[in-house]
Amino acid sequence: MAAILSAEAVTVRFGGITALKDVSFEVKQGEFLSLIGPNGAGKTTLLKTITGIVKPANASIKINDREITKLPTHSRIRLGLALTHQIVSPFKSMTVLQNVMFAAGYKKVRNIGLSILNFSRSSEKKDAMAFLEMVDIAQYKNFPVSTMPLGILKRLEVARALAIKPKILLLDEPLAGLNSQEASRLADTIKLISQNGMTTVMIEHNLSEVLRISDRLYVLDNGKYLASGNPKEVMKQPEVRTAYLGS
Amino acid sequence: DDTIKIGLHVPLTGFAASDGKSSTFGAELAVKQINEAGGVLDKKLELVIYDDQANPSQSIPVANKLIGQDRVVVGVSGSYSGPTRSAAGVFQEAQIPYLSAYAIHPDITRAGNYVFRTSFLGEVQGRAGAKLIGEIMDKKRVIMITLKNDFGKSLAAGFKEKAADFGITIVNEYEYSMKDRQFGAIVAKVKADNPEAIYASGYYFTAGPLISELRASGVNAPVIGQEGYDGSKFIEIAGKAAEGVIITTSLDRDSKVPETANYIAEFEKLAGYPADMVSASVHTAVKIAAQAMENAKSTDPVKIRDAISRISMKASTGTIEFNALGEVQKNVQNQIVRDGKWHHHSVIDDPELLAPPEK
Amino acid sequence: MGPYEISLATGVGIYVILAVSLNLITGYCGQISLGHAAFFGIGAYTVALLSKLGWPMYLTLAAGLSSAGIIGVIIGLTSLRVKEDFLAIVTMGVAFLFVGIVRQQEFFGGEMGISGIPSHGMTKFAYLCFVLVFAMLSILFSWYVKKAWIGFAFDAVADDEGTARTLGLDIKSYKLTAFAMGTSMAGLAGGLYAYYTRFIVPETFGFIESITILSMVAVGGIGSTFGVVFATVLLVMMPEVFRFINDYKLLLYGALLFGVMRFKPEGLSGFYTLLTGNKEK
Amino acid sequence: MMLKISNFCCGYGNMQVVNHLDLEVKKGSVTGILGANGAGKSSLIMAIAGHVEIKNGSIVYNGEDITSCTPMERVSRGIALVPEGRRLFKSMSVYENLIIGGYITRKKDSQTNMEKVFDIFPILGERIRQNAGSLSGGEQQMLAIGRALMTDPKVLMVDELSLGLMPKAIDICYEVIEKLNSLDMTIMLVEQSTKRALQASDNVIVFESGNTVWKGSSNEAKKSSEIIDSMLGLRNH
């Protein structure tokens, strides 16, 4: 199968620090890829480069063979990317439901004209409720997000990303902050979504869940490519073990 | 009704509040004097005073209120050009006579035939300044320091218009804004220019610091100012540096003319500080309004207007007569600071030079 | 209605347009502007100059609206780089630059301003109605914007630009639209003002005026159209109502601004929600 | 007894989120605090640190009632906090964050403590001038722990120790915890990973919706870990 998303020769520098050095990777249509690696390896930076939030020194990023490196973030998102944030960033002035509703209305805010002409919010509300249920936080819909504990916000991130109906879901540590039961339930949900055809890239340190649901692993270390391939096999590689597991 | 109402708008609050205060005292003094002398048409004169914050948008409702609610028979502006110009339109439209006491914007009287001005136009005073420097003082190399507002700009225009006629070369002109109080840069440059005289427009609160700085930095050329300096406050701020400063104004402190001498004495009694040009101008305007009613023997606006246009009256700021445009022609009084007081310096009475526009 | 009430009401109408227009930029889209009066001024100057050239009123007003809008977009474009307090200060700079430039150019009448602006040719009362119609239209427009998806998008931009971007929102064009809508409405208000006073000077459109407009928005309750309209009426009327205490008027005004922000930071619209028990925005 | 919390209630505004809690923490022990999302774990920790309003009950620390002490008084008595979400001073450098951590210690101690922190987390030493806000998620967590250690704490309260850390770093952190514990530091841990928590702690307390549903030694709990697991999941079934 063809790569739906590819990033070639990504180099990112922050001042003196090289956060990513000549990293290339690709994801195939429908694949569930997990991005792992030590803290500070550059995983978040890689996803942020793909979405255009971080400006790379060098890179070539393609969706379905279309070059998107020069596009601004919002245009890339519209080509089918969705990103959840490692450090949760809900719209603080809105309720849980409104957060997802706004995302669900992505088509209506594509351009100014549409956004002026469109008035009704009812179908988005329905969609949003479905997504909230999918991640088990429907009962919090009318709470202002500022009072919500981290676990809820983490799931809200996922719901909101789903609401923009992406082709490729980029998840930055969606399970962090959930207890083991909650984590495996959310992992199941994500897996289910991916099995229904959503290409998924997930950054996650929760190894047991990663190994349980990923099709393939991609390992970064210190800004460089370290390994990739079948989860079990990758985890057997000694470099990966020393860098990541410490044993 | 047993009173006749005169409307006055002044800046009681905001940056021009000090002039508003003087205006108020000037008007109150006039009313007091008139009422003590039996009032107007056997009725008492009553002042209605509103604050306009020296703001052109504020003076429109104020003017409308004076006309529509208080039913004043004459309006007087004790305020700056902006608010006066916008109020003038309202009075003109309502056909109520309106006297601008000291606002100098040339377009004020052009609002129409109900609008008069009891003070000089900025240009006229600027021309007088040129004569004072070029002819009376015989200084030729002049630096201009111009206040960047309608007052300073029109003074400068008048000055430049006649400068050449009196043999003056304008070496340089520097501008400053109303809010400036520190003039180090201009002073440094003036010093380098080394002029024979300095024509500096401004108000006491800008001129005081300016002249202190000029003198401190060793610039000793004479400084010529205008009625904006007029008042004791200038001398208080500039201290010794004020000595020798000459201004063109309409109030002669050493005047023997009873109207003026009397005004100067009475004002200080009422207000508790010495008279200034602003208060004298408002005092004059109120007196004119009262006299016009007496002359017209009526409070009918049309008749008052006609009476004002024909008036000839001695007031604290000189003899007032209006031309077709509603502008006044009177002598310019030059005053000089000596021993910490304003004193007579000279008079300019050249009718051609002082002629206000007719149209 | 006497001439006084009419002129007062006309002033209120103009300020309602202004306040509502700033509310679009600051209240809805979250972009603090301390220079709104500059666009008010651009509208007023455009209308003043063109009307003196003999253009008919509807054309001058349209020109005032578009010139302010166009310059608004240009300023908006340059301001896109700065955020929050930096934006506030840059827009404050714009306010000073506008006055600083206009007062130096003879073409704009310099310090003397522009007088002799032709009459609108209506009775004062008719002109009042004319202004009020525009004020109503602005209120309706602003209410509509809030309810439509564009208002939702503005909320998102105001809340967190970065997040909105990662949800596919084109932040730039929304910000620019807010600027365009707000500044062109301010331009219209400026035009109406020019016909109202028939005399304009640069100082009227300075920083103080910008602050006055922002105060109306903040006192009303940022983002709440009806609160803002209410506060505008209140703040414009207040100095008039308190004319009898001339000397203390500004003191009272300052104290009110301060008091509302201190004790009711969400603005007067907070009282409204309090009264109706309506918690939804 | 290091900490004795009795009949303790805390919350926000009108909402009470921890109800009638009784907890005793022995000196030198590790106490695990478990519970589902929103159970009130973080609120409890923050209340002990002095940031959440205590509605009822008391906290006695080393025999001294500190219920109404300010956060500053608490930290100066030796209660240190690694808060949820790290709450670093984002616009300040790693170095400055650590300096603030050592604000209440003497300058010399602060120096040696900082070296200790760099020993534990060498990466922090490498990033010393970087703004805390731009560190990677895991690095931020390390800094948060390092900062708390700078206070020379007697009681260390850690909210979500392993959040966002790679397995290796988690191991390191737990080693650090063990080491600190062996040096007689009292530790309270909020942890999502039940397994980890049970391994590391001597005692555990399990919350659900603000109520204590289980309390006891971790050995006991280990035996019935399935019970605890199901308790943790209760809310969602």
Added chain:
Amino acid sequence: MLFIELFIQGLIQGSTYAIIAVGLTLIYGLLRVLHVAHAGLFTLAAYLGVTVTNQFGSLSLGIVVATLTSGIVGVVIYRLVYEPILNKPPYVALIASIGLYIAMEELFRLIFGPFGLSFSSAPLQNVVVIFGIHLRACQIITVITNVVLLGILAWIAQKTRVGIGWRATVDDPEMSASFGIDPIRVRYLVFFVGSALAAVAGVLVALLTNLVEPTMGAVPSYKSLAIIVLGGLGNVFGTLIASLALGVIEAFGTIYIGDFLDRDAIAFAFLVVVLMIKPTGLFKSR
């Protein structure tokens, strides 16, 4: 020669800006509040300085009374005005501050009259000639005060533990309390120091112009806002440099481009240009 003189005049002007702006930037740095009413304290101090000096014939007493009073009033303003609205959006404090400033201006006018006050005999006006440049004692003192005060402050803020502690309360007051820094005390201290600085500036300006008016704070209030942005919000050293640079640019600008832009507009043109090129100000926001 002229250039040197213009430069020096610019420095003098810039010094007065700096002393005001630094207080403002400290307060901004601490609370993210654009404290417009700061200029009200500047005015208050100028009035007190002149009144006390005239009354008791001692400038030193005037300065002491002015700085102490302004400092205390500053703390009171913080306590009564800002503290309750700190966690509101920033415009709330801004408008409250503007309202407070308007009210203060009016109070000064009502109390001290609209005409302004002057020293009955202004101190420190003796002229010193250095290399042919005439300077008044008060001008020299202004520059020296500026450099000394701000030097000390910048050092405290950037290099000492106390300074780092101050700055921590900015990022997260709750957490800094958890590390033993009392945010309330820090704020009181910063408001006191900042307001006392404004007071020093007020008295200096009164000496320079020999005129104290109700509205004298208006220009400094907004110009110093521009300066603290240029200097990198919260950055003491940056503010110092930005103030002096602005003073100098204004000095030259008034002379050479004065008929195109007025002084205030020059300041803002400079600001807008800088921010367009570098949206975060000239210096790093500390």
